[in-house]
Structures are given as structure tokens and as C-alpha cells.
Amino acid sequence: MKTGEFGGTETVIEVGGLRRRYGTSGRGRSGGGRGSNGSGPRGGRPRSVAEGGGERSGGRQGYEAVRGVDFSVARGELFALLGTNGAGKTSTLELLEGLAPPSDGQVRVLGHDPYRERDKVRPRIGVMLQEGGFPSELTPAETLRMWAGCTSGARPVDEALAIVGLTPRKDVRVKQLSGGERRRLDLALALLGRPEVLFLDEPTTGLDAEARHETWELVRSLCDVGTTVLLTTHYLEEAEELANRLAIMHAGRIAATGRVSEVVAAQPSRVSFELPAGFLVGDLPPLAELGVTGHEQRGRTVRLQTGELQRAATGLLVWARDKGVELHGLDVRAASLEEAYLQISRGIDDGTDSGFEGGFGNGMEKGAESK
Numbered sequence: 001m002k003t004g005e006f007g008g009t010e011t012v013i014e015v016g017g018l019r020r021r022y023g024t025s026g027r028g029r030s031g032g033g034r035g036s037n038g039s040g041p042r043g044g045r046p047r048s049v050a051e052g053g054g055e056r057s058g059g060r061q062g063y064e065a066v067r068g069v070d071f072s073v074a075r076g077e078l079f080a081l082l083g084t085n086g087a088g089k090t091s092t093l094e095l096l097e098g099l100a101p102p103s104d105g106q107v108r109v110l111g112h113d114p115y116r117e118r119d120k121v122r123p124r125i126g127v128m129l130q131e132g133g134f135p136s137e138l139t140p141a142e143t144l145r146m147w148a149g150c151t152s153g154a155r156p157v158d159e160a161l162a163i164v165g166l167t168p169r170k171d172v173r174v175k176q177l178s179g180g181e182r183r184r185l186d187l188a189l190a191l192l193g194r195p196e197v198l199f200l201d202e203p204t205t206g207l208d209a210e211a212r213h214e215t216w217e218l219v220r221s222l223c224d225v226g227t228t229v230l231l232t233t234h235y236l237e238e239a240e241e242l243a244n245r246l247a248i249m250h251a252g253r254i255a256a257t258g259r260v261s262e263v264v265a266a267q268p269s270r271v272s273f274e275l276p277a278g279f280l281v282g283d284l285p286p287l288a289e290l291g292v293t294g295h296e297q298r299g300r301t302v303r304l305q306t307g308e309l310q311r312a313a314t315g316l317l318v319w320a321r322d323k324g325v326e327l328h329g330l331d332v333r334a335a336s337l338e339e340a341y342l343q344i345s346r347g348i349d350d351g352t353d354s355g356f357e358g359g360f361g362n363g364m365e366k367g368a369e370s371k
């Protein structure tokens, strides 16, 4: 089940032509702490690297991690940013959180520039960073109490602990918490100020299956009461479960965006099988008549791509029956978000549009055109 109906058309997050270049400004990455409200004791992302230097700065021209990104998110909507490692998800999120200014383009959160009008935006957002960086000698209860002191209108600490299921561990030192428990503490901190907009950077990484499902339930319930959520994730299942809409980023750009069904529908389905002994691809029925839009062959293995899976599979099976042959290794695969994700990222790497050719792996020879 997706998050609840999001409440109307009010745009809460708007991003246009967004760019972020490292290595030219001399600013550090993502200073300024966790979000919620107040400046707080936590000074920002532990993996900070000076934008003006470091091995990742990309030389004199710098490195452009975000290359013209556009999207908007309505109130109560959950928007997921997916992408390969280094695609630019966190770099984008940090611009939305107001932790750095964009090199170019526009960001509006709740109608304000989150960097320049930080004081207007900060009290209304909650941020769950990828790595927390808690003082390790404090307990979760103490950490939350300390943070609540910097947060106006904070929830009671016990309520925040209960929401994320940390009550039984509230008096254990942070250094003794498991990775998943720390993640929950991170979430509790992000929720402390009852934010209107929640930014979650890989919120369920390190959580076991049960805790992940509980977090999904929690996020859904927040959306149901109108909280707007932007999350990054590597779990496609998470995006499928939660997202009203998503964007797949690759190399700093949005390669596909829309509802899950729209992103998936834009990708072809696949049928692969071993060509029976004594037959060539040219002996198959005319592929265009089966709705096949492309095919490749490696050794005896043939892979077809199609937007009409039933027609292609039926035509192939009828052909095999008529010829009295068995199609070994037959694999009929409908397009899925995973397929879409892989095809998009591989396709762009290869400079192809759909990723179909790149997705079949290197060393694949193009099969002969069928008759």
C-alpha cells in the first residue's frame, strides 16, 4: 500500500535546473547540523570533505555532482530519490535541506530558499542524515532531551522514543546501540520538532526486516497526517512500497521520473531462451509481428525485448510447439522497477537510451535480423 492520498496541489518542494559543483567554491560539504529546528549541538555530516579540495574534488574545473535536476513535491506526498552510488542523491538532498547553496538553479522549500532563508525553513523541517554522529557517551533519552532543548514545540522525549520503538533501549549508551537502533534514534531526532517536511537519507539502511516494515508504517502514518517526505533509498522495494512518485538519478541527472507504474511501463519486458539445436534466429517467426522491439544473441542464448509480453511469449511458444522443440532456459520477465533501474543505469553508462543493449552485458553479439 502506498502512502495516503496527499492533500491537494500545494507545492512544498520545488527544484528547477539544480546544479551542484564541488571543488570550486572552497566551501565544506554540508555544514550546519541535523535539521529539525535550532542550530543544535551536532555540527553536520561526519563525512564532510572540503568542497575546495580533497581527492574527490575533480581538479580545477571541480566535479559537478548535480547536473540540472527538476522536480516538485506536493504537501503530504512521498517522493523517493533512487540511484546508483554517487548518483547525486545526497548532494541534492543537502541543497534542499539548506546545508549548502546550489551552484546554479533554484530550490524552494515551503516557499523559501532553504539556504538563504534558513531561519524560516529550519523550524519546519526534520532531517535524518545518512550518518548520525551522536555523542557516544549519552543515552538515547539524554540525546533527545538535549536536542529537545534546542527545538521549539518539541514532542515529549518519551513519545519520540516510543514512536521509533526505542523505549526499551532509552537508557543504554549510544555507543552500545546496534546500527539499526542508532538509525531509529536518528529518526526520532528528525521527528522531534513535528516537522512539516521530512528529509530521510537512506532511513532503513542497517535495519532488519521487521524494523524496516515498522519504519514504513511510521512514514506512511506521517504522510497520512500531511507530512511531506523526501527520501533517498537503495531499496527498490522501499520506493515501491512508499513512494507516490520517484525519480531515478544517474550521474547527477534524473534519468526517469513519475509514479512507479509509469516508470516501469516505460521499460520493455524480456523473454530469453536457448535457440534449439539446428535453428538460427532467422528461423523464428518474424519478430516485429510478435511485438518484439529488439533482440540480441550470445552463443545460443537469445534475448528479446518487447512492450507486448503476452503476444511475444505466446508467438514463441506456439512456434516451438509447431516445430516440436523445447525452449531450454525460457525466462519470461515482465518489466519491474528493478529492471527499469538496471536498464536506465546501464543504458546511460553505455550511451544508449533504454539500456537494453548494455543491460545484456559486454561481449554480447548482435543477432542476425530475423526474416
Ligand SMILES: Nc1ncnc2c1ncn2[C@@H]1O[C@H](COP(=O)(O)OP(=O)(O)OP(=O)(O)O)[C@@H](O)[C@H]1O
Binding pocket: 022, 023, 029, 048, 049, 050, 051, 054, 056, 057, 058, 063, 065, 083, 084, 085, 086, 087, 088, 089, 090, 091, 092
Ligand atoms: N565534498 C565533495 N567533494 C568532491 N566530490 C564530492 C563531494 N561530496 C560528494 N562528492 C561526489 O559527488 C558525487 C555524488 O555524491 P553523493 O553522495 O551525492 O551521491 P549519492 O547518490 O548520495 O551516493 P550514495 O548512494 O553512494 O550515497 C560522487 O561522485 C561523490 O564522490
